[in-house]
Amino acid sequence: MKGINKQIQENTCNLVGEENVNYFGTKTIAIVGLGGVGCAALNALARSGFMNFVLIDSSRVEYANLNRQIIYTAGDVDLRKVDVAGSFLGSLTDGIVVDTIYTRLTDENVEEVLGNFHIDYLIEAVDAVEPKVTLIKYAKAHDIPIIVTGGLSGRVDPTLIEITPLSRTTNDEDARKIRKACLDASIDPSTVMCIHSREHKFQSANEDKPSYMVMVPTSAGLFACYYIVQHFIERLEDEKEK
Numbered sequence: 001m002k003g004i005n006k007q008i009q010e011n012t013c014n015l016v017g018e019e020n021v022n023y024f025g026t027k028t029i030a031i032v033g034l035g036g037v038g039c040a041a042l043n044a045l046a047r048s049g050f051m052n053f054v055l056i057d058s059s060r061v062e063y064a065n066l067n068r069q070i071i072y073t074a075g076d077v078d079l080r081k082v083d084v085a086g087s088f089l090g091s092l093t094d095g096i097v098v099d100t101i102y103t104r105l106t107d108e109n110v111e112e113v114l115g116n117f118h119i120d121y122l123i124e125a126v127d128a129v130e131p132k133v134t135l136i137k138y139a140k141a142h143d144i145p146i147i148v149t150g151g152l153s154g155r156v157d158p159t160l161i162e163i164t165p166l167s168r169t170t171n172d173e174d175a176r177k178i179r180k181a182c183l184d185a186s187i188d189p190s191t192v193m194c195i196h197s198r199e200h201k202f203q204s205a206n207e208d209k210p211s212y213m214v215m216v217p218t219s220a221g222l223f224a225c226y227y228i229v230q231h232f233i234e235r236l237e238d239e240k241e242k
Contacts, residue, residue, distance in 0.1 A: 034069075037152070151173055161223055197216060
């Protein structure tokens with residue numbers, strides 16, 4: 001580390017050690033879905049010393065996003081989320097490397113889109129179940145650690161978020177659907193880590209439309225950052241012992 005980034009990461013180095021922070025900076029994190037969870041995870045990881053990102057999203061910023069998607073402002077409305085996120089990273093520090101891809105991942109294009117990158121960790125933060133399963137299958141086929149998100153709509157209590165194997169989620173219909181799809185694809189759900197909430201859905205004014213506030217998706221993104229930081233701290237320790 002040098003220059004501005006060394007100054008930015010002074011507190012991080014004091015806490016977890018410069019060797020770990022330097023190690024973070026060598027790893028590439030792919031984030032698929034730049035909504036509430038993806039934005040928070042990206043923000044936290046970049047502020048924790050991670051310097052290489054692949055960002056994938058197929059949507060543009062809307063006013064309705066601004067109550068929870070923390071890297072966007074009203075001036076970003078109608079812009080592509082991947083472009084805004086890339087600019088955001090560039091404004092944080094020097095030396096960040098980011099590849100942005102404006103597309104929707106499917107079984108048909110996932111190899112073409114992701115295959116050109118060496119990905120060290122994959123965060124799945126999309127809404128629909130089908131692309132979640134696509135990414136799980138890709139990660140398992142390429143031996144990439146992945147963390148997926150369950151259904152966070154309608155939840156308001158961040159203290160009930162947890163990271164657990166997909167096989168052990170509760171009160172989460174989306175996670176149940178992902179679990180079934182994994183079993184259908186001969187993937188053991190106990191080997192897939194999932195961010196989910198134990199909270200029963202809040203009684204929404206509009207049950208037919210997904211509803212969010214800032215607390216739960218942002219906290220879920222921070223949980224993802226913590227889990228990935230711990231993963232690489234442990235990975236470096238393992239490498240040093242070999």
